[in-house]
Amino acid sequence: MSKKDVDQHSGTETTGHEWDGIRELNTPLPRWWLGIFYATIVWAVGYWVVMPAWPLVNGYTHGVLNHSQRADVAKAVEMLKASRRASEARLSKAGLTTIQNDPDLLQFAMAEGKAAFGDNCAPCHGSGGQGHKGYPNLNDDVWLWGGTLGDIQHTITVGVRSVSPDTRQSQMPAFGRDGILKDAQIGDVTEFVLSLSGRSADAKAIARGKKVFADNCVACHGERGLGNRAFGAPNLADRDWLYGGTREDIRSQIELGRGGVMPTWGGRLSPETIKALAVYVHSLGGGE
Amino acid sequence: MQGPKLRVSDVNAPQFLVSGKPVPMPSLMAAEGVARSDAQATNSAAARRFYKSRVPIYPKLVHGTFRKVKWAAMAVLLAIYYLVPWIRWDRGPGAAGQAVLVDLAHERFYFFFIEIWPQEVYYVTGLLILAAIGLFLATALFGRIWCGYACPQTVWTDLFIYVEDLIEGDRSARIRSSKEPRTATKIAKRASKHAVWLLIALATGGAWIFYFADAPTLARSLVTGESSPIIYAFIGLFTFTTYSLAGLMREQVCIYMCPWPRIQAAMTDAEALSVTYRTDRGEPRGPHKKGQSWESRGSCIDCNQCVAACPMGIDIRDGLQLECINCALCIDACDEVLLKIGQPKGLIGYDTDLNLQRRAKGEKARFRFVRPRTIVYAALLLAVGAVMLVSLSTRATVGLDAIRDRNPNFVVLADGSVRNGYMIKVLNRGAEPRTFLISIEGPKISAVRIIGLDDAKLPARIAVEADKVRTLRVLITVAGHDLHTGSQEIEFTVADPKIGERHETASVFVSGEPRS
Incomplete structure (x- = not known):
């Protein structure tokens, strides 16, 4: 040193x-x-x-306590499920109207429905169910496939234009793209559709359009354009437009015949969750 | 500057050493019958350094008027702290039965006849304003009376120093033992001191939690070990803070951590009372020999007893200083000595800066408690207190909040009418269940729906349980031809028809654009 x-x-x-x-x-x-x-x-x-603590070749040292965070999480999830089991069982048995009239059950269903809505439905319908162009607003009183609790439950279970054999199915033809109607005819029928909600003054075009409408559209939309829930055909006489209500919007929809897809939730979500979702969506304000 | 050094161990058997050899000493006695203490003002302004290790302070236990006042204050304050959570208060069946309770789980604060909800937290703000102005007023009148008598730091530190005195002996014994090598006795004494400190700290932390839960119930579950781990953790936390703040850090908290010494500089003036060394009486100071005349010299015999008694490690004779907490223990120490040397009491006493100057000029001392400053503080105190009292005694026992849906902002229905959704919260602050009437004014409503209520006719009858909030969703529809603007005011009113109490809350009805 x-x-x-x-x-x-x-x-x-x-x-x-x-x-x-x-x-x-x-x-x-x-x-x-x-x-x-x-x-x-x-x-x-x-x-x-x-x-x-220590990683080994095939695993790790477990320690005297044999502690595992995965097991902790599994246990916590199990406890959560157990705490919900009684309410879940009641939800499973109860009919939709029963749920709505039982304050406790309603609260449980609303809580579960809200969470499930945020996880599964909000990406398309919006977090408040307000919808968007092409994605229906679930708050209003317009329903393509019906707005009762049962209708909503069924739509969620089978989906729209989806994979379930029972899925809600409707197809608006692409009258322009597929060449079924000529450009002038599409213009005329657009004027007619606008006139159903009092927004066109071109009497001649409306008269021509009425003929085109009678030949091509009445089967689904009905003579006065009021729609038909059996086919999921929208009402053309009200103020609500899934793909927009301007002259251009309507014209483009007749040309392209767009239709969205809603997944088949049956099988992906439990029947209880779908019930809760139906009750929740119904309560947004538009339920019938 | 290497002057003659005093060895601490020689305090009781005085011996003067120069380079280790005993020499005849000039005077170890400050006066006949009064030994001169070698206490040093470790925290005096002259000893201030940027970085300084803590020099331990061994305050000497004194006896006298102010010590008695401090014991009494300590007893009263500790009694308040420990007993208040155990006072019961009947608020009816099912309600909290504790007079003072911060019920975090149920979001209520109870203070005797007052019950505060979280949204009324401004009452707590008012209380804090009252406390602040009260402190200002007390400071303008009596200086740092809070620091000296009422501050928890002072009360617990005082208690901890007393325990130290009891177990380890008086000041000189403690100093002697600090210089001695570790012996079994010393270790035993130290250990038992820390044990008692920890017990007091545990009792302090253990009492704090009773303000946050029903005390008898909590005490039972605490003893049986059934309380939540969080409660034990909080006891541990407050035990630790009490032990370290009052036992280990003591005066360091006041000098370095507390903002009040700095704030008080702005609060006091030349006429505020503070513990003062009366220079006009004391100077010139010096040891007094037997038989020497008291003419043409001060009463201060430089015995340093005021320094030895000081828990803050300062010399009061240096004047007003931020370290001084105005605990007045130096007054007692000095008075005791003055009595022995046959001088009148009060060389150190509660006095004002102004009086020092006046006496120096030969004027009479005067005490003015009514000054513009104190009048303003007192007036503010009264005004804030009156505002709080009036608003507390007239506050409604019913409340209503309306929160409009923002997602979606509004919904256009098939017939062109517009619907807005509102979350309304109806508050019943009363002690009984009540039925309220909700009415809505503003737009011409075509339809109203209240989710969870069968008949939704206005005014709607809403039953709310006692001391609860009921939340309801209200959907209001206005026909398109009645929507002349994109946004209009809407007012919700809740009323208790029985006692005529009502509360209104304003919101808006939004339709995006005029639709008529």
């Missing part, structure tokens, strides 16, 4: 190195710091014994 080099000003030992005449003090670490440092080492050794 070389002789200790002590700084004469501070009386503290130096590291012994020198850089351009500058020497570094070798100030010892504070005792409290060292104490904590050694305590953490002791703690770590104890931790290796008690808790899972």
Whole structure:
């Protein structure tokens, strides 16, 4: 050991190195710091014994307590399910109207419905069910496939234009794209459709359009354009338009015949969740 | 400056050492019958450094008027702290039965006859304003009376120092033991002191939690070990803070952590009372020899007893300083000495800066408690107190909030009419269940629906349980031809027909654009 080099000003030992005449003090670490440092080492050794710690080739050391966060989560989830089991069972048995008239059951269904709506429905229908162009607004009183609790439950279960054999099915032909109608005819029928909600004044075009409508549209939309829920055909005489209500919007819909897809939720969601969703959607304000 | 040094161990058997050899000493006695203490004002302004290790302070236990007042204050304050949660208060069946309770789980704060809901937290703000102005007023009148007598830091530190005195002995014994090597006796004494401190700290932390839950119930579950781990954690936390703040950090808290010494500089003036060394009486100071005349010298015999008694480690003779908490223990220490040397009491006493100057000029001392400053503080105190009292005694026991749906903002129905949704919260602050009437004014409503209520005719009858909030969803539809603007005001009113109490809340009905 070389002789200790002590700084004469501070009386503290130096590291012994020198850089351009500058020497570094070798100030010892504070005792409290060292104490904590050694305590953490002791703690770590104890931790290796008690808790899972070291990775091995095929696994890891489990520790005396055999602790597992995965097991904790599984247990917590199981406890949550258990706490809901009684209400879930009642929900399973109860009819939809019974749910709506029982305050406790309604509260449970609304809570579950709201969560399920946020997880599954909000991406298309919006977090408040407000919809968007092409995605129906669930708050209003317009329903393509019916707005009773049962109708809503069925639509959610089978979906629209989806994979279920029972799925709600309707197809508006693409009159323009597929060449079924000529451009002028589409213009005329657009004027007629506008006139159903009192928004066109071109009497001649309306008269021509009425003929085209009678030949091509009445089968689904009805003679006065009031729609038909059996086919999911929308009412053309009201103020609500899934793909927009301007002249251009209506014209483009006749040309392209767009129709969205709603997934078949039966099988993906439990029947109880679908019930809860139906009750929730019904309560948004438009339920019949 | 290497002057003659006193060895601490020699305090009781005085010996003067120069370079380790005993020499005849000039005077270890400050006066006949009064030993001169070697106490040093470790925290005086002259000893201030940027970075300074704590120099332990060993305050000497004194006896006298102010010590008695402090014991009494301590007893009263500790009694309030420990007993208040156990006062019962009957609020009827099912309601909290504790007089003072912060019920976080049920979102209520009870204070005797007052019950505060979370949305009324401004009453707490008012209380804090009252406390602040009260502190200002007290400071303008009596200086740092809060610091000296009522501050929890002072009360618990005082208690902890007393325990230290009881177990380890008086000031000189404690100093002697600090210099001695570790012996079994010393370790035993130290350990039992810390044990008692921890017990007091545990009792402090253990009492705090009773303000947050029903005390008798909590006490039972606490003893049987059935309380939630959070409660034990909080006890542990407050035990730790009490132990470290009152036992280990003591005066450091007041000097370095507390903002009040700085704030009080703005609160006091030359006429505020503070513990003062009366220089006009004391100076010039110096040891007094037996038989020496008291003419042409001060009453201060430089015995340093005021320094030895100081828990803050300062010398009061340096004048007003931020470290001084005005605990007045130096007054007792000095008075005791003055009695021995046959001088009148009060060399140190409650006095004002102005009086020091007046006496220096030969004028009479005067105490003015009615000053513009104190009048303004007192007036503010009265005004805020009156406002709080009036608003507390006239506040409605019914409330209503209406929160309009923002998602969607509004819904256009098939016939062109527009519907808005509102979440209304009807508050019943009364002690009985009540039925309220809800009415809505503003737009010409074509249809109203209240989810969860069968008949939705206005005014709607809403039953609300005692001390509860009932939340309802209200859907209001206005026909398109009645919508002349994109947004119009709407007012919800809740009324208790029995006692005629009512509360209104305003919101808007939105339709995006005029539709008529």
